[in-house]
Amino acid sequence: MKPQFSPLTIQNSDPYFELHKQGQYSPWSRKIFEDCLTKPYFAYSLDHDNQPLGYYIAMTVLDEVTLMDIVVSSAHQGNGFGKSLLQHLLDHCNQNNIQQIWLEVRESNAAAINLYDNAGFILVEQRVNYYPSAKGKEDALIMCCYLG
Template identity: 60%
Template sequence: MSLEFIPLTSENSAIGFELHNLGQPNPWSRKIFDDCLSQPYFAFYLGSTSQYLGYFIAMQVVDELTIMDIGVRKVERGRGYGRLLINYIVDYCEKNNIQQVWLEVRQSNTAAINLYESVGFNVIETRHDYYVGANGKEDALIMCLQVCFN
């Protein structure tokens, strides 16, 4: 199977919305998801014509990028697709002179935190009781990556 990064647009948003719903404990509404597919946001999914493995939605403001949402289909986790998504984002940043990448992650999502830290993200701040979860509220870690230019 040949994998590629395919723009996620209003024409194929059902793909991303399905992945979002499968991966989020409290998914966005369809309207919010679709609103994040227009400027200043941009989104891609990783896959092929027959398989959708993961996606991301990001927003660029001047020389900063915020990852608004990122996810890999649950049955595909642990196979390196999350790293491919993050590497694609970092490559985009290097090509577009973006100096910082920001994201927030549930404190309990240790697999994602380990991935982000392995790429160079650092925890900048904790937002207490930010996420709603099955067992009450959960903290969010605010993480930042300083992008180095060659």
């Protein structure tokens, strides 16, 4: 059986909040995470045999989407699940006449930057000292994928 996508809701969010905490240097609170599972946000999980593989959370404003968070379980990284999650988001956006997808990524996250580059995202801006990190602050790269 292949991995399955499902809507991510507050009711089924417990294992994904755990993934969120594992995947972030400074994770959101449970309340913020749950708030991001209500409109105008949308979220999908990716599972296999009831194992949480990953998820993404995005927000729609008019004809633009912002990718707020995308995480693959550390035990399942390197298996193409990040690409599957991103492709699901792109498909969702194309089906809903979204024109642009925006995201921020830590400049040190080479795997994610490579994933976004390969999906057609381009670098638009760099925010200096945006993210907290173990060494103080880290720049954020602002990227956009123009769909229409």
